[in-house]
Amino acid sequence: xxxxxxxxxxxxxxxxxxxxxxxxxxxxxxxxxxxxxxxxxxxxxxxxxxxxxxxxxxxxxxxxxxxxxxxxxxxxxxxxxxxxxxxxxxxxxxxxxxxxxxxxxxxxxxxxxxxxxxxxxxxxxxxxxxxxxxxxxxxxxxxxxxxxxxxxxxxxxxxxxxxxxxxxxxxxxxxxxxxxxxxxxxxxxxxxxxxxxxxxxxxxxxxxxxxxxxxxxxxxxxxxxxxxxxxxxxxxxxxxxxxxxxxxxxxxxxxxxxxxxxxxxxxxxxxxxxxxxxxxxxxxxxxxxxxxxxxxxxxxxxx
Amino acid sequence: xxxxxxxxxxxxxxxxxxxxxxxxxxxxxxxxxxxxxxxxxxxxxxxxxxxxxxxxxxxxxxxxxxxxxxxxxxxxxxxxxxxxxxxxxxxxxxxxxxxxxxxxxxxxxxxxxxxxxxxxxxxxxxxxxxxxxxxxxxxxxxxxxxxxxxxxxxxxxxxxxxxxxxxxxxxxxxxxxxxxxxxxxxxxxxxxxxxxxxxxxxxxxxxxxxxxxxxxxxxxxxxxxxxxxxxxxxxxxxxxxxxxxxxxxxxxxx
Numbered sequence: 001x002x003x004x005x006x007x008x009x010x011x012x013x014x015x016x017x018x019x020x021x022x023x024x025x026x027x028x029x030x031x032x033x034x035x036x037x038x039x040x041x042x043x044x045x046x047x048x049x050x051x052x053x054x055x056x057x058x059x060x061x062x063x064x065x066x067x068x069x070x071x072x073x074x075x076x077x078x079x080x081x082x083x084x085x086x087x088x089x090x091x092x093x094x095x096x097x098x099x100x101x102x103x104x105x106x107x108x109x110x111x112x113x114x115x116x117x118x119x120x121x122x123x124x125x126x127x128x129x130x131x132x133x134x135x136x137x138x139x140x141x142x143x144x145x146x147x148x149x150x151x152x153x154x155x156x157x158x159x160x161x162x163x164x165x166x167x168x169x170x171x172x173x174x175x176x177x178x179x180x181x182x183x184x185x186x187x188x189x190x191x192x193x194x195x196x197x198x199x200x201x202x203x204x205x206x207x208x209x210x211x212x213x214x215x216x217x218x219x220x221x222x223x224x225x226x227x228x229x230x231x232x233x234x235x236x237x238x239x240x241x242x243x244x245x246x247x248x249x250x251x252x253x254x255x256x257x258x259x260x261x262x263x264x265x266x267x268x269x270x271x272x273x274x275x276x277x278x279x280x281x282x283x284x285x286x287x288x289x290x291x292x293x294x295x296x297x298x299x300x301x302x303x
Numbered sequence: 304x305x306x307x308x309x310x311x312x313x314x315x316x317x318x319x320x321x322x323x324x325x326x327x328x329x330x331x332x333x334x335x336x337x338x339x340x341x342x343x344x345x346x347x348x349x350x351x352x353x354x355x356x357x358x359x360x361x362x363x364x365x366x367x368x369x370x371x372x373x374x375x376x377x378x379x380x381x382x383x384x385x386x387x388x389x390x391x392x393x394x395x396x397x398x399x400x401x402x403x404x405x406x407x408x409x410x411x412x413x414x415x416x417x418x419x420x421x422x423x424x425x426x427x428x429x430x431x432x433x434x435x436x437x438x439x440x441x442x443x444x445x446x447x448x449x450x451x452x453x454x455x456x457x458x459x460x461x462x463x464x465x466x467x468x469x470x471x472x473x474x475x476x477x478x479x480x481x482x483x484x485x486x487x488x489x490x491x492x493x494x495x496x497x498x499x500x501x502x503x504x505x506x507x508x509x510x511x512x513x514x515x516x517x518x519x520x521x522x523x524x525x526x527x528x529x530x531x532x533x534x535x536x537x538x539x540x541x542x543x544x545x546x547x548x549x550x551x552x553x554x555x556x557x
Contacts, residue, residue, distance in 0.1 A: 157425065160397075175406055296449045
């Protein structure tokens with residue numbers, strides 16, 4: 001049971017990174033990135049393949065971030081004139097392209113067989129349980145660091161410009177802001193975080209395949225950020241842990257209701273997830289931890 | 304007085320309809336210039352071409368001795384040409400304070416690296432802007448609503464925020480598109496006072512307005528536009544006495 005809890009918390013952290021990534025681009029600059037699973041996959045594959053080829057893990061993970069960021073820059077320029085629904089469709093397409101490439105370029109990704117034997121740091125030395133504890137610690141520290149960075153960005157002048165772009169892009173232009181530059185930087189940073197999440201996922205599972213990067217992951221993260229509170233890093237992060245716990249808890253439905261077929265259990269889980277989201281948004285329309293406006297500094301009146 | 308804004312032969316059409324039909328006019332440095340004309344005269348389109356929202360089809364725009372006909376809105380903004388919109392427009396969820404802060408130009412702290420790593424220059428600039436924002440809010444009597452999102456403000460307060468954020472940009476020329484529309488008479492007088500004191504500090508103002516009493520008390524000279532070009536220009540008294548102006552507003556005598 002303890003090892004299951006550790007697994008859930010680790011996965012929660014990885015989803016938390018994805019939620020921080022989505023909150024940056026969607027809650028920050030207002031771009032609906034339905035291609036999150038694609039950037040997640042890019043990071044996972046890059047880090048897995050180069051570490052199998054012999055690159056040390058920290059470098060492999062860094063490379064996953066860099067390639068993720070580059071994918072983000074490319075995605076920005078590919079969608080530069082698109083907003084709202086159109087951007088959503090194109091980014092969704094991007095994620096599917098990544099998945100199809102992973103499925104079909106067998107020489108690189110081994111297709112639907114997936115990549116196995118991905119190095120897991122210190123697994124031999126620590127044993128399974130020790131490794132799981134260690135990895136939970138590693139993921140949690142990274143989540144904390146990324147969260148603190150995102151919170152800092154959220155309250156910074158940069159974050160203020162992002163929110164202005166989110167609210168009214170044209171007006172932001174007339175406030176003298178170079179909207180494209182801000183979008184590109186945000187997309188790159190967001191994609192780098194998603195790439196990092198992917199790398200952590202790969203080295204944790206030691207096996208990845210295109211099936212792990214279905215669009216459903218993106219939907220779960222949107223759900224997490226929506227329920228947690230769009231535009232507030234802590235909201236998205238809390239939402240991600242909640243979603244993972246909810247998904248894992250409902251796994252045991254079959255044991256509670258022995259009459260259900262496995263297929264029915266899966267359907268009931270998804271119904272419950274949807275109902276839970278409706279419930280949260282009914283009670284807290286802005287999410288559990290809504291975005292808040294930082295107050296103006298209270299200085300002594302200067303003459 | 305020297306002209307701050309020089310517009311020559313400006314043309315702009317939409318779907319084959321010529322909205323600006325060779326506008327040529329000048330806004331003198333240090334003036335409060337009124338721009339009036341019947342609906343459809345092309346006043347707002349003129350502003351849109353000057354501020355960079357639309358590119359003109361023909362003609363040239365010269366601001367402070369520089370050709371800005373094809374310049375980006377950001378470039379115009381940085382060189383001191385600031386506009387407001389006819390419908391008070393804001394970033395709905397941002398507070399009054401954040402609106403004011405956003406309009407500080409060339410903020411070194413707004414770069415990603417400075418915001419992530421922290422920069423002395425950025426921090427200093429942020430503090431200086433905050434002081435300015437608070438003082439502008441006091442001046443416009445917005446201090447008590449400074450942390451409110453702009454959606455929670457009254458129509459008149461929104462207009463004041465528009466003026467406040469134009470001030471934050473340290474403009475040389477402010478284009479105001481109907482700053483008094485939908486504002487009660489007391490506040491109108493207050494806004495007019497703000498504009499006068501702004502002008503006294505050396506800011507040139509060009510405003511579109513339909514309130515003739517206000518135009519008369521505030522603006523000199525007054526430029527009249529009709530059918531996409533400048534009809535005439537002069538003091539308010541001279542302009543309203545002009546028969547062509549009356550005709551343009553009445554749509555011709557019977």
